[in-house]
Amino acid sequence: EIVLTQSPGTLSLSPGERATLSCRASQSLSSSHLSWYQQKPGQAPRLLVYGTSSRATGIPDRFRGGGAGTDFTLTIRSLEPEDFAVYYCQQHDSLPLTFGGGTKVEIK
Amino acid sequence: EVQLVQSGAEVRNPGESLKISCQGSGYSFTNNWIGWVRQVPGQGLEWMGIIYPGDSDTRYSPSFQGQVTISVDKTFSTAYLQWTNLEASDTAMYYCARHRGVGAAYFFDSWGQGTLVTVSS
Numbered sequence: 124e125i126v127l128t129q130s131p132g133t134l135s136l137s138p139g140e141r142a143t144l145s146c147r148a149s150q151s152l153s154s155s156h157l158s159w160y161q162q163k164p165g166q167a168p169r170l171l172v173y174g175t176s177s178r179a180t181g182i183p184d185r186f187r188g189g190g191a192g193t194d195f196t197l198t199i200r201s202l203e204p205e206d207f208a209v210y211y212c213q214q215h216d217s218l219p220l221t222f223g224g225g226t227k228v229e230i231k
Numbered sequence: 232e233v234q235l236v237q238s239g240a241e242v243r244n245p246g247e248s249l250k251i252s253c254q255g256s257g258y259s260f261t262n263n264w265i266g267w268v269r270q271v272p273g274q275g276l277e278w279m280g281i282i283y284p285g286d287s288d289t290r291y292s293p294s295f296q297g298q299v300t301i302s303v304d305k306t307f308s309t310a311y312l313q314w315t316n317l318e319a320s321d322t323a324m325y326y327c328a329r330h331r332g333v334g335a336a337y338f339f340d341s342w343g344q345g346t347l348v349t350v351s352s
Contacts, residue, residue, distance in 0.1 A: 155334070158337075158339070160276075168276065168342055173338035174335070213278075218290055219291075219293060219294075220266070222278060
């Protein structure tokens with residue numbers, strides 16, 4: 124089973140700041156098989172990025188995904204108030220599909 | 232518009248059975264895998280399993296194999312998640328999601344609203 128480790132667990136930032144979220148895999152992944160989701164309280168997760176760096180429909184370009192091999196990042200260029208949420212990475216490289224433990228981006 | 236609509240919240244006693252549903256619309260239901268994801272209150276997302284409605288091919292996470300059954304009824308464009316012997320530890324929000332591929336990339340692009348299952352005596 125591929126384990127995804129997200130860091131930090133919590134990121135305390137102010138609106139307008141840049142957020143960098145990390146997702147490390149226990150073994151190398153195809154870059155096509157890493158996606159990121161955003162979840163706000165009381166809501167279902169929402170797809171942000173797939174294939175490491177492709178933004179889903181309607182996702183603003185301040186969200187940028189990158190990385191390769193075992194190290195992947197999600198960068199939010201300039202935080203908007205609506206971006207404060209929990210973010211999860213997920214691998215679709217092999218079964219069982221797995222999620223990272225999540226990074227909470229909170230208002231400082 | 233792609234939509235996944237899940238059945239409503241459920242409360243059960245330990246040892247009881249339960250079947251929750253997820254109805255898809257706005258796309259070709261039979262040609263897209265549907266996955267189930269568990270979220271225990273205050274915790275992260277756990278992938279439970281996935282089913283291909285076209286032929287009912289089903290894959291389970293080892294953590295959930297034997298604990299739940301995933302099924303589908305193509306006639307009603309509906310996927311199901313079923314328990315025969317609920318435990319308090321099954322208390323969680325359960326999401327269904329469409330598993331889609333674009334080129335070599337795969338992802339869950341549409342999610343149901345979630346079904347809250349509470350198991351308590």
